[in-house]
Amino acid sequence: MQDVASRDYRDAMACLGAAVNIVTTDGAAGRAGFTASAICSVTDDPPTLLVCIHRGSSAYASVTRNKAVCVNVLSARHEQLSRLFGGKVPAEERFAAADWSTLTTGAPVLADCAAAFDCRIADIVNVGTHDVLFCRVVALQRSGCTDNLIYFGRAYHTVGVTDPAEAGPESASGRS
Ligand SMILES: NC(=O)C1=CN([C@@H]2O[C@H](COP(=O)(O)OP(=O)(O)OC[C@H]3O[C@@H](n4cnc5c(N)ncnc54)[C@H](O)[C@@H]3O)[C@@H](O)[C@H]2O)C=CC1
Numbered sequence: 001m002q003d004v005a006s007r008d009y010r011d012a013m014a015c016l017g018a019a020v021n022i023v024t025t026d027g028a029a030g031r032a033g034f035t036a037s038a039i040c041s042v043t044d045d046p047p048t049l050l051v052c053i054h055r056g057s058s059a060y061a062s063v064t065r066n067k068a069v070c071v072n073v074l075s076a077r078h079e080q081l082s083r084l085f086g087g088k089v090p091a092e093e094r095f096a097a098a099d100w101s102t103l104t105t106g107a108p109v110l111a112d113c114a115a116a117f118d119c120r121i122a123d124i125v126n127v128g129t130h131d132v133l134f135c136r137v138v139a140l141q142r143s144g145c146t147d148n149l150i151y152f153g154r155a156y157h158t159v160g161v162t163d164p165a166e167a168g169p170e171s172a173s174g175r176s
């Protein structure tokens with residue numbers, strides 16, 4: 001018996017704005033990807049982030065068997081891509097809608113995302129319906145840290161800086 005109903009929990013979580021990402025994988029267990037907001041930084045030493053993935057997701061088997069993911073942080077222009085990776089669309093159709101490269105692990109890296117974190121999965125913890133993936137970052141791509149796609153109140157929004165210099169010197173010059 002839960003103290004708080006799932007529905008009430010989700011209603012409250014809808015008030016917590018979060019950046020939207022596409023988490024990808026590729027390798028012997030196949031290419032897959034899904035939209036994810038349940039991601040956060042764990043520590044910078046060693047650089048580690050966490051990703052929560054539903055075990056019923058179509059990407060689950062590939063992600064956990066390949067033991068590698070790339071977290072692609074989305075910009076305002078990626079709303080349609082986020083919807084495609086948000087479920088029920090075949091993997092090939094999801095990936096056909098954008099340009100991809102690779103860094104170290106072979107997981108697809110979105111060409112024009114705000115930032116990409118290429119990771120090996122170091123640890124997995126089962127919690128309820130989801131697995132929490134602790135992901136060691138092994139390579140990075142940065143391509144213009146000027147805006148983000150945000151999910152808040154069950155809808156997409158954007159945040160951005162009007163002066164790219166506000167996002168830092170590397171972003172202003174577009175260096176990765
Ligand atoms: N963490 C997750 O697994 C998330 C899953 N979704 C999926 O997208 C669908 C549409 O979402 P909304 O329109 O925002 O309505 P919703 O009422 O299903 O979700 C509201 C909020 O609750 C959280 N949430 C939703 N499903 C969850 C889950 N299974 N486990 C943990 N947290 C969850 C998220 O923060 C979400 O923004 C959901 O039914 C769900 O399948 C969406 C956001 C996060």
Ligand SMILES: Cc1cc2nc3c(=O)[nH]c(=O)nc-3n(C[C@H](O)[C@H](O)[C@H](O)COP(=O)(O)O)c2cc1C
Pocket residue numbers: 020033034035036037038039052053054056057058059082085086087088089151
């Ligand atoms: C904005 C948004 C955020 C989401 N965040 C997550 C998440 O953090 N973890 C997760 O497992 N699913 C998340 N989902 C749901 C997955 O994207 C979706 O369920 C997944 O693609 C599975 O669908 P499929 O089995 O048809 O591939 C999110 C969906 C949306 C629209």
